[in-house]
Amino acid sequence: MIRLGTRRSALATAQATLVADQLRALGHEVELVPIVTTGDVNLAPMQQIGGTGVFVSALRDALMAHEIDIAVHSLKDLPTIPVEGLTVGAIPVREDPRDVLVARDGLTLGELQTGALVGTGSARRVAMLEALGLGLELTGIRGNVDTRIKLVTDGKLDAVVLARAGLSRLGRLDEVTETLDPIQVLPAPGQGALGIECRADDTDVLAALAPLEDPATRAAVTAERQMMATLEAGCSAPVGALAEVVEGEDGPELWLRGALGQDDGVRRLSANGPVDDPVALGIALANELLERE
Structure with missing residues (x-):
């Protein structure tokens, strides 16, 4: 029996x-064990309750x-600093990493009027939306997907920005009014990917998880998370990153886009490197972003 720990929210339970289900299809017995985390019970702004790790420590x-x-984590919530004795045993195929808009009357980002009230709990999204110069009024929100979308349907907000992957896993993509191009809003490092964490010495569990691993997703998110770690930024910092395995002249290569929110706007850069060295690519792009300050 594999005991799988999960937060109680609808999205965490779905993930x-x-x-x-994937493990059961491989012949394993699995029991879900609900766990309450700090991020579930404390709805203060992320920066006030510690940001990185509030959903994973328990x-x-x-x-x-x-x-x-x-334990199954949204990889964007997982701190980049490793914990002795634990390891991410598998990273499955990634969902669509982009952000989406859920707006009243089916509106898109460009159709929202100047002064429209848009909710997000992410410093990254705030920085990138402000950089677009659309004159939106951005306000901080917390809570699960239902709570956030209800702010729009109840007329308290004109729109909210959410991760597309979460709505996809909940079967609620029909409520999306626009999927945002990463050129406008670059996703959070690791967004859309799941990290399955286990004890590093649990060889039986590691063997069970091995078939769930997707090497391309691991390479991409490793580059993204290394970029964030090199910038010494937590998951609540205004950092965006998106890596993809693409076909280069000499075979597959990793292409990484990064963005860093600053007082004077958002700095964006990109770089490419070998698929088998995503750490070096993440470090290189982070250092270049820092040098451009």
């Missing part, structure tokens, strides 16, 4: 169930205490 504690065997 955990997705992984559980799951990691349960892993270390042998109360669960694996």
Whole structure:
């Protein structure tokens, strides 16, 4: 029996169930174990409650205490600093990493009027939306997907910005009024990907997780997260990154786009490198972003 720890939210449960079903299809017995995290019970702004790690620390504690065997995280919520004794045993195929708009009356970003009230709890999204110069009024929000979308349907906000992957996993893509081009709003590092964490010495669980691994997704998110780590930025910082495996002149290569929010706007750069060295690519692009300050 593999005990899978998950947060109680609808999205976290959907993600955990997705992984559980994949493991069951491989012949494993899986039990879902609900865990309450700081980020679930404290709805203060992310920067006030610590940002990085508020959704994962309780799951990691349960892993270390042998109360669960694996934990499924949204990779964008997982701190880049490793924890001794734990490892990300598998990163499955990534969902669409882009952000989406859910707006009243089916409006797109360009159709929102100057002064339209748009909700997001992300410093990254705020920086990138402000850089577009659309004159939107941005306001901080927290809560699950239902809570955020209800702010629009109840008329309290004109729109909210969310991750497309979450709505896809919840079967709610029909509520999206626009999928935002990464040229406008670059996703968070690791957005759309899941990280399945386990104890580093649990060879049986590592073997069970191996078929779920997608090498291209791991290479991409490793570059993105290394860029963020090199910038010494937590997941609540105004950093965007998106890497993709593309076909180069000499075979597959990794293309990484990065963005860093600054007082004077958003700085964007891109770079490419070998698929088998995503760490070096992330470091190089982060250093270039820092040099352009």
